[in-house]
Amino acid sequence: xxxxxxxxxxxxxxxxxxxxxxxxxxxxxxxxxxxxxxxxxxxxxxxxxxxxxxxxxxxxxxxxxxxxxxxxxxxxxxxxxxxxxxxxxxxxxxxxxxxxxxxxxxxxxxxxxxxxxxxxxxxxxxxxxxxxxxxxxxxxxxxxxxxxxxxxxxxxxxxxxxxxxxxxxxxxxxxxxxxxxxxxxxxxxxxxxxxxxxxxxxxxxx
Numbered sequence: 563x564x565x566x567x568x569x570x571x572x573x574x575x576x577x578x579x580x581x582x583x584x585x586x587x588x589x590x591x592x593x594x595x596x597x598x599x600x601x602x603x604x605x606x607x608x609x610x611x612x613x614x615x616x617x618x619x620x621x622x623x624x625x626x627x628x629x630x631x632x633x634x635x636x637x638x639x640x641x642x643x644x645x646x647x648x649x650x651x652x653x654x655x656x657x658x659x660x661x662x663x664x665x666x667x668x669x670x671x672x673x674x675x676x677x678x679x680x681x682x683x684x685x686x687x688x689x690x691x692x693x694x695x696x697x698x699x700x701x702x703x704x705x706x707x708x709x710x711x712x713x714x715x716x717x718x719x720x721x722x723x724x725x726x727x728x729x730x731x732x733x734x735x736x737x738x739x740x741x742x743x744x745x746x747x748x749x750x751x752x753x754x755x756x757x758x759x760x761x762x763x764x765x766x767x768x
Contacts, residue, residue, distance in 0.1 A: 564644035566690050567651055570683045571636045575664045577605040578676045582612060582621050586668055599623050607678050608659065614672030628659045628677060636664035636676070648687065657681050720751045724758060731762050738766055 581601045602610065602623045609628070610621040620627070632654065634647055658680050666674040727742035734740060741762045744755035 563687065563691050563694055564641065564648040567648040567683070567687055568636075568639065568644045570686060571634050571647075571662050572664075574605075574607065574662055574676050574678055574683075575636045575666070575674060578607050578610045578674060579666055579668060581605045581607065582610050583668060585621060586612070586619075606682055607676055609677035611675035611677075612666070612668065612672060613675070614668075630661045630677065631658040632660045632680070634660060634662050636662040651680065651684055651687060652691070654680065654684065656684065717751070720745075720747075720755070724751075724754060727758065727762075731765075735762075735765050741766060 585598065598621060602608070602621060608623050612619040612621075632650065635643070639647075660678060660680045660683075662676040662678070664674055664676075666672050668674070724742065727740070731737075731740045731742070742755060742759045744759045745752055747755070
């Protein structure tokens with residue numbers, strides 16, 4: 563889930579780069595402000611800041627940049643940082659505005675800052691988390707079933723066979739058909755079967 567959250571942040575960065583790429587070219591300066599606004603809105607982005615060469619270029623949806631409530635690193639981060647980020651996202655208040663910082667290949671030594679609403683990211687996280695939870699429950703249930711079947715076949719059923727043989731032989735020790743026929747197992751269950759069979763043979767002899 564943490565890695566998926568980081569992937570969502572990277573997707574926002576990539577979407578922002580694609581949106582502002584035409585604006586950074588000479589022909590892109592001729593695009594209208596309404597078209598720029600529509601492109602940013604379709605990408606789910608409130609604002610983009612492109613930094614490089616000591617300059618800042620701002621691309622906005624509205625007249626003013628929204629207030630930032632949380633900051634994420636959209637670059638290369640380790641798993642612990644990603645886990646910390648996803649916990650912050652899952653337990654954050656709905657609809658907050660976040661900032662995502664990352665490096666960008668647009669321009670030499672440039673960095674990009676993306677300002678966006680976190681709610682679509684949180685919604686995708688909850689859906690993905692529910693799927694992971696359902697898969698984990700299924701795997702746990704299947705594992706539990708396999709463990710139960712294994713224990714029943716390896717331990718429970720052989721012990722039931724030994725117990726039944728003891729009870730039946732006690733009820734009529736003069737009947738040789740009730741003497742346990744031990745299996746060829748080499749573990750403790752096999753040893754118990756052979757010892758019980760030997761004991762039953764001796765008692766039958768007496």
